[in-house]
Amino acid sequence: MGSSPTKNQKKSRAVVAQAGADRYAGATDDELRTAAAEAVVPREFDEDGAVIREGYVEDAAQLLGVVREVARRTLGLAPFDVQMQGTLRLLHGDVVEMATGEGKTLAGAMAAVGYALQNKRVHVITVNSYLAGRDDEWMGAMFDFFGLSHGAISEELDSASRRDIYARDIVFGAINELGFDVLRDHLITRRSDQVRTDADVAIVDEADSVMVDEALVPLVLAGSEPGRAPAGRITKIVKAMREQEHYVISEDHRNVFLTDRGAAFVERHLGIDSLYGESGDDHRIHGSTEFLNSDATLENAASDEEERDANLGEAAAGEQLRSADVLVQVNVALHAEHLLIRDVHYIVRDGKVALIDGSRGRVAELQRWPDGLQAAVEAKEGLQVTDGGRILDQMTIQALVGMYEQVCGMTGTALAAGDQLRQFYDLEVSVIEPNMPTKRYDETDHVYASAEDRDNAVVKHIMDIQHTGQPQLVGTQDVAESERIARELAKVNIECAVLNAKNHEAEAAVIVEAGRPGRVTVSTQMAGRGTDIKLGGTDEAERDDVVAAGGLHVVGVGRFRSQRLDNQLRGRSGRQGDPGSSVFFVSLDDDVVAVGGAGEELQAQPEPDGLLPQKKVINFVDHCQRVTEGQMLDIHATTWKYNKLIKDQRDIINDRRDSLLDTATAWDDLSYHNVDKANALKSAGLAQEVLEQAAREIMLFHLDYEWSEHLAYLDDIRESIHLRAIARESPIDEFHRMSIAAFGNLAERAVEKARETFDEVEITGDGVNLEGLGLHKPSATWTYMVNDNPLSSGGGSVIGSIVQMFR
The missing domain is CATH 3.90.1440.10 (SecA, preprotein cross-linking domain)
Structure with a gap:
């Protein structure tokens, strides 16, 4: 199913038609709960926790009809048919494309109910913790109706609170928070310290951002050791x-x-x-x-x-x-x-x-x-x-998403990311038509010879639109550009609100007023995901005036490297059938043109104001954007090849860790290695539980250290592996050969060092004193995301990297 973006629309509409708004209007609450339970077959487990019967939806129309009515009763929201179509396609495991303002949050929440009723634990993955907390609180009443536990993971929660929330039926969390908890669980020495409970289903909000844009970067857990900072x-x-x-x-x-x-x-x-x-x-x-x-x-x-x-x-x-x-x-x-x-x-x-x-x-x-x-x-x-600091462990977001048995998602710009979603996640895209036809008018791009000419034209254009009374959202590429445009507007006496990384805390206040008549908002890419600009302001008091003027007008200053990001900006306008318009101003100096058109020449004569009106110029800009998108896809594909081997090796290490955590393997090995010391410890009256935990900590310390050393080695060879191409060798093949050779005796080295430590270390009733031998665990850890590009050379992989401190 879902082999083409529109293939299943007719079938979905037929199912949704059977789940009309009046189907369960007269049902009691208990009747609704009973009908929901009858519509699904729950997953069943044996005594050891193994799945003996998979859960599935038996009657989709009945399930959709129930959750539709429950959403109306508990949330005061009456889902549109298109939202029900989106929910159905999510339950079929697709990534659905729904336009801005069409209600993706509710569709995702209804799908979460459908999965949770199958006795599957669900993670609803968001792009940040604010949205996770907001959506959990917003949709909570619907989950409560069905007796489903729910919660949201956020940065400030301690381990105990996280552990409690992860055990619930439906968990909302930002992708990086969920991933970092996986990494931190790789450092535990007692199973009881594990924070995360595995989930069965991931419903990914803003799927293209999470699974494509951020899939290029691994999440990294680091420990507090001096790094190699430039002298x-x-x-x-x-x-x-x-x-x-x-x-x-x-x-x-x-x-x-x-x-x-x-x-x-x-x-x-x-x-x-x-x-x-x-x-x-x-x-x-x-x-x-x-x-x-x-x-x-x-x-x-x-x-x-x-x-x-x-x-x-x-x-x-x-x-x-x-x-x-x-x-x-x-x-x-x-x-x-x-x-x-x-x-x-x-x-x-x-x-x-x-x-x-x-x-x-x-x-x-x-x-x-x-x-x-x-x-x-x-x-x-x-x-x-x-x-x-020292890298202790790492994993890509792509590998994190791969931990879930079932994955689906939703976004306003899925179709443009369809190739990546198919290639790397085996997911199909379903396009859901808007509830009301889009009335937004997207004007042809205005291309200029230079950035200066472009910016002059942008200011003149904003002045002209001001006379219409339309509110304007001016989207820029970065902070510096947003401030430059704001200064130029001030010179011609146009007041504007500036929204960028320097004043992000003002985002909510700025966005709610950005739809007022004549309002000009200059913003970086931050203005958008998870928020709607309401025409006429937050209370929509002046909505009629704005509609009459033509709705929200979006002005893009330069194209982004991905068409999806352009479409996200355009999507701020024309929500739910509202009128609106958009236009992009581009220059040949822009990054997307310089990179995508590198080595190519464009013969075109600009007009006196720098405008290049020729059709071939527009086509050239389109070509440049497609080239940059292709470059990002190549980087993703190459990164996946490098990281797949690392993932396979990590899985081996994790299996070894699980064995050490859950069995007496460590004590059995070390006591057999040094029978005399083992007997002496027992004779000293130390409890078997203490001895097994001490052995476990010794083994895990050295296994973790050797894995950290291995990761550092892999990082070193990746920094120079591009040089293999000079010798006409395949960099990826050489990386695989070298990494496999280095990994071959990792576990054996860890065991040998653990045995040496066991011979020397002091073990008392309080446990093992590794510190006494100078074997220090990191006094602090932090996490970060690294922009991982093995196609680059000479340290290029560090560009764009980010680190999240963990307290």
Whole structure:
């Protein structure tokens, strides 16, 4: 089912027609509960918890009719037929496309009821914790009617609260929160400490964002050990470098590379022999006091530059690093200096670097970059530099979604992500027509020769629309652009509300008023998901005036790299049959054109104001966007190939962990290894439970440590695996060969080290004293998401990475 976006619409409409709004209007509450129970066959288990009968919907029309009536009684909402169609397709395991304002939240909640009545635990996955809490509270009365327990996972909950919520029938949670709980459960040494209870079904809200946009990044759990942050000397040297002379930036602005001259520049100024020496070579960094004389490219530098560069010659006593570390630090410092832009990728707030989530335009709260990149950006901005840490475990969002037996989802822009959803999740898309025909008018893009011409045209266009009384939502690519447009509007006396990562806390207040007549709202991509702009304001008092003026007008400043993001912005207008309009202003300087059109030439003559009205120009912009989407799909496919092997290895480690946690395997091995010590411990009167737990902690410590070391090794080889292509070897094949070879004796090494520890460690009635042998567990852990792109080189995988601190 669901083999084409519209294939099942006729069948779905027929089923929904049998679940009309009046079918159960006269039924009592108890009759409704009975009818719901009769419409499904619940999953059954044997005494050991194994499934002996799978749950399924036996009478879809009856089930839909019941939940439709219950939604009306408990929530005061009367679901449209299209919402019931969406619910039906979710119960069939599709990703449904429903336009903005069509009621995806209610459709998802009704589907959750259908699955939960089959005796299946359901996770409703959202893009952030705010929406998880809001939707749980909003839909809770309907769940309560059926006796279904429910709750929402949020950042501030402690382990006990999380454990309680995960045991409920329906759990709402942000994708990263659910994933990080999986990772943290991989560190437990007692089964009773496990927080998460496995679920059977995932209903993914904003499925394209969660399963496509964020599937490129793994979730990472790190421990508190010093990371490889760039030394202060290296940061200064990088600032003294010159483009083309010492480094070059790739056309897509995703990577920066040292030139031979740049490598020599670093070597000379650090006083080391080679950046590319053996990984074990240690170097004590010495200063060179001959910068200006030894490098002709700096001889003609301005006096302030001379002074800055001369400062690099000061000795750096005590900075001793391996060649590999120096090279990594230089690459990280180059990325921070030249590829991460303030007010685009991050903002500085209260003396700290705050990351911006590019797909949503919001500040990524409690998040940071890994691999020394955060420290490099802090050094670049002259802020206090923070430490890094050791990776303890990681998993991709794609692997997380794969943990669920059944997956379905909903979004306003599923069709454009259909290829990815099919290829990576074996999911089909069902398009649900809007309840009322869309009246929005989407004007053809206006393309300009330069960004300056484009911005001038945007301001003029906003001024013209102001005379109509239409409210306007101006969508920009980043914080800097939103503020620039706002300044230009102020010059022509147009007041506007600015909504970006710097004032995200004002989002709700800004959005509820964005539909008032003549209102202009300038926003990054953050304005949208999970919210509706109501015409006439939150109370819709001036709705008629706005409708008469033409509804909400959306102005896009530049296209996004994905058509889906463009459609999300357009979708703010024309909800539920309202009038509306949209237009995008694009320039040949825009990122999507520069990247997608790299190496291609466009012959077109602009008009005096810079406008390029030719049809071939529009086609070229479309082509560039398709190229960038194709690049992202290639990255996703390649990332999946790399991470599938890591997932398979992780599954082996997790099986080993489960065995150690749930059995006496650890004690059996260690006591057999050292019978004398085992007998002595028993003779000392130590309880068997204490001995088994001590052995368990010893074994788990070394298994976890060896897995962490293995992940670090895999990260190192992925940083350089692209070089295999130079030797005409397949990078992926080589990665697989090297990673399999390294993994081969991981468990054996862990056992051998555990035996050595057992021989030496002190075990008392209070447990095992690993600290006494210097075997320290991380004093703190944090989690983060890494933009994982193995197609890049020289450390490109750290670009766009984010870290969520866990307290």
